[in-house]
Amino acid sequence: MSDAEPKTGTPSAPQVPELQQMPLFSPARAWAIARNTFTQMVRMKVFYFVLIFALFIIGAIFIFGRISLDHELRQIKDVSIGSMRLFAGLFAIVGTALLIPRDVEDRTLYTILSKPVPRFEYLLGKLLGMILLIGVSLIIMTAFFFAILYLRQVGLMEEQIAEAIERRGNITPEIRESIEADIRANGVSIHLLGAVLAVFLQGSITAAIALLVSTIASSTLFTVIVSTAILFIGHVQQTAREFYFEGAELNIGLERFLSAIVSILFPDYQIFNIYDGVISGEPVTTGLMGKLLGFAVAYVAVYLFAAYLFFAKKEL
Amino acid sequence: MPSAVTIESMTKLFRVPFRKERVTAVRDLSLEVEAGHVYGLIGPNGSGKSTTMKVILGLINPTHGRTTIFGRDSLKVDSRMSVGFLPENPYFYKFLTGAETLRFFGKLCGLSKQRINERTEELLSFVGLEDARNRRLGGYSKGMLQRIGLAQALVQEPQLVILDEPTAGVDPSGSRRIRDLILDLKNRGMTVILASHLLEQVQEVCDRIAIMYQGDLVREGPIEELISIENQTEIILEDASPEVLARIETMVAEDAKAKLIRRGNPRTTLERIFLSETSGEEADDKS
Numbered sequence: 001m002s003d004a005e006p007k008t009g010t011p012s013a014p015q016v017p018e019l020q021q022m023p024l025f026s027p028a029r030a031w032a033i034a035r036n037t038f039t040q041m042v043r044m045k046v047f048y049f050v051l052i053f054a055l056f057i058i059g060a061i062f063i064f065g066r067i068s069l070d071h072e073l074r075q076i077k078d079v080s081i082g083s084m085r086l087f088a089g090l091f092a093i094v095g096t097a098l099l100i101p102r103d104v105e106d107r108t109l110y111t112i113l114s115k116p117v118p119r120f121e122y123l124l125g126k127l128l129g130m131i132l133l134i135g136v137s138l139i140i141m142t143a144f145f146f147a148i149l150y151l152r153q154v155g156l157m158e159e160q161i162a163e164a165i166e167r168r169g170n171i172t173p174e175i176r177e178s179i180e181a182d183i184r185a186n187g188v189s190i191h192l193l194g195a196v197l198a199v200f201l202q203g204s205i206t207a208a209i210a211l212l213v214s215t216i217a218s219s220t221l222f223t224v225i226v227s228t229a230i231l232f233i234g235h236v237q238q239t240a241r242e243f244y245f246e247g248a249e250l251n252i253g254l255e256r257f258l259s260a261i262v263s264i265l266f267p268d269y270q271i272f273n274i275y276d277g278v279i280s281g282e283p284v285t286t287g288l289m290g291k292l293l294g295f296a297v298a299y300v301a302v303y304l305f306a307a308y309l310f311f312a313k314k315e316l
Numbered sequence: 317m318p319s320a321v322t323i324e325s326m327t328k329l330f331r332v333p334f335r336k337e338r339v340t341a342v343r344d345l346s347l348e349v350e351a352g353h354v355y356g357l358i359g360p361n362g363s364g365k366s367t368t369m370k371v372i373l374g375l376i377n378p379t380h381g382r383t384t385i386f387g388r389d390s391l392k393v394d395s396r397m398s399v400g401f402l403p404e405n406p407y408f409y410k411f412l413t414g415a416e417t418l419r420f421f422g423k424l425c426g427l428s429k430q431r432i433n434e435r436t437e438e439l440l441s442f443v444g445l446e447d448a449r450n451r452r453l454g455g456y457s458k459g460m461l462q463r464i465g466l467a468q469a470l471v472q473e474p475q476l477v478i479l480d481e482p483t484a485g486v487d488p489s490g491s492r493r494i495r496d497l498i499l500d501l502k503n504r505g506m507t508v509i510l511a512s513h514l515l516e517q518v519q520e521v522c523d524r525i526a527i528m529y530q531g532d533l534v535r536e537g538p539i540e541e542l543i544s545i546e547n548q549t550e551i552i553l554e555d556a557s558p559e560v561l562a563r564i565e566t567m568v569a570e571d572a573k574a575k576l577i578r579r580g581n582p583r584t585t586l587e588r589i590f591l592s593e594t595s596g597e598e599a600d601d602k603s
Contacts (some may be wrong), residue, residue, distance in 0.1 A: 012505035014352025015475040020342035022394035043411035106407035114373045114401035116425040
C-alpha cells in the first residue's frame with residue numbers, strides 16, 4: 001500500500017457473488033464465539049479470583065483447624081463448596097452481564113452480526129463461553145480444594161494415630177484402621193464431585209438468566225441487580241411456594257399451573273441443594289445427578305430461547 | 317447482472333419510549349447501487365445514513381419496504397456472506413491481537429483453517445499492519461483500528477463493502493491511506509458504499525452519490541453530473557505566456573455570448589501540503 005497516490009490500473013470487472021446456501025446452524029461459528037468469550041474473560045484476568053478462593057481455603061484451615069480438630073475436614077469442605085458457589089454465581093452474573101452491553105457499546109456486535117451469524121448462534125456462543133469459564137474455574141478450584149483436603153486428611157491421620165499411640169502406648173492394626181477409616185469418610189471422595197457438578201449446573205442456569213436479562217436491560221448494573229434478585233428468589237421460592245399455595249384455598253389445577261409458572265420464571269435452586277448431604281459424607285447417586293442435569297438443561301434451554309425471542313427483535 | 321443493492325420504498329420509524337408517536341429516520345427511500353461502483357451516502361448527522369446502512373445489513377428491520385443484496389433479501393442471514401461492514405468508530409475486542417481479530421472473523425464466516433491463515437496474511441499486508449499483527453488492539457492508534465476494521469470487513473472476500481465514516485478521527489495521512497484502499501477495492505471490481513462527512517474524499521472516490529436530509533433522499537446521481545456546472549468550461553494551461561493568455565481573453569471578448577468568469581492560478585489542497593510537509597513526499601501537484 002502506498003502513502004502517495006491512489007493505486008490505479010485496469011479496473012477489474014464488477015464482482016458478483018455466486019448463490020450459496022448457508023446452513024441454518026453452525027456449531028463451528030457458535031464455538032468460535034464461545035472461545036472468544038472465554039478468551040475475553042481470561043484476558044480480563046478473572047482467574048485472579050481463583051487466588052482469592054485459595055486464600056479462603058487456607059484461611060479456613062488456619063481458623064477451623066484451631067477451633068475444632070474433629071471437624072476440620074468438614075469445615076474445609078463447607079468453606080470450599082460455599083466459596084465455589086459464591087464464585088460461580090459471581091462469574092455467572094457479573095461476567096454475563098458485561099458481555100452484550102459491552103459488545104453494543106463498542107459496536108463489536110455490529111461487526112459480528114453483519115457477518116453471516118444468526119442471532120441465536122451469537123447468544124448461544126456467549127452463553128457457552130461463560131459456561132466454559134465457570135467449568136474451567138471450578139476444575140481449578142476443585143483441584144486446589146482436593147489437594148488441600150487430601151493433605152489435611154493425611155496430616156490428620158498421622159496426628160491422630162500419633163496421639164493414640166501417645167495415649168495408649170501402642171495401638172493395634174484394627175484401631176489404626178478405624179482411625180484412618182473415620183478420617184477417610186470425611187476426606188476426599190468421588191461424591192464431592194457431585195456437589196461440584198451441582199455448583200456448575202447452578203452457575204450455568206444463573207448465566208442463562210443473566211443473558212436473558214441483559215437482552216432486555218439497557219445497562220450492566222440493571223442486569224446484575226435483577227439477576228442477583230432472581231438468584232435470591234430461586235433459593236427461597238420453594239419455601240415461599242409451599243407457604244402460599246398450601247395456605248390458599250386454590251384448586252389443585254390452578255395451584256399446579258401457578259406453581260409451574262413460578263418455577264419457570266424463577267429457577268428452583270433448592271433442587272440443587274445437595275451440598276449438606278455431600279459434606280456430611282452422603283453418597284450421590286447417578287440417578288440424582290441425571291435428574292439435576294435434566295433440570296439444568298431444561299432451565300438453560302428455556303432461558304436461552306426466551307433471550308433469543310427478545311434479542312431477535314432488538315433494534316441495534 | 318443484479319444490482320449490488322436495491323432499496324425499494326424503504327421507511328424506518330423508531331418508537332419513542334413511553335410515547336405513542338414514532339420518529340421517522342428514513343422516509344420512502346428507493347435507490348440502486350450498481351455492482352462495481354463506489355456509492356457515497358452523504359448528509360448531516362441524523363439524516364438517516366446509518367439507519368439505511370443498518371437496514372441493508374439486516375441489523376434493523378425496515379418498517380416498510382424491502383432491501384436486497386445481489387438479489388437476495390438483506391434480512392436473510394446468508395445475504396451477509398457477500399457483505400463486509402466497517403462501523404463508525406469501531407473498537408472491536410481490545411484483548412485480541414490484529415491477527416487474532418482476523419482469524420475470529422474468518423471463523424464466523426465459516427472459512428477453513430488454511431483459508432483463514434492465508435486471508436490473515438493477505439489482509440494484514442493489504443492494510444499495512446504486518447508489523448502490528450501480534451499487538452493487542454488496545455494499543456492500536458485510531459488509524460490502525462480503522463485499517464484492521466477494513467481488513468475484517470474483507471475477510472470472507474465479500475463483493476460489497478459498507479463503510480460508515482471510515483476516516484472519522486483519523487489524521488490526514490491515515491485518511492489518505494484509507495482512501496487509497498477504497499480505490500484499490502474499486503479497481504478489484506468490488507462495490508463500496510461509503511458514508512462520510514469528508515465531502516472532498518467522497519468526491520474523489522465515488523462514482524455516484526445520494527444526499528440525504530432529515531430522512532429523505534434529496535439528490536441522487538453520478539457525481540460528475542451533480543457537481544458540474546453545465547454552462548461553464550474549464551481550461552487549465554501550463555506555462556502559458558502572457559501573450560497567449562491575452563489572445564485567449566481577446567477571443568472571448570469578441571464572442572457575443574461567452575464571458576470570462578475567473579482567471580488565476582488553480583490551488584492545491586491543504587491535504588497535499590500537509591502530506592508533503594509531514595511525510596517528505598514530493599508535492600505531486602504543483603499547479
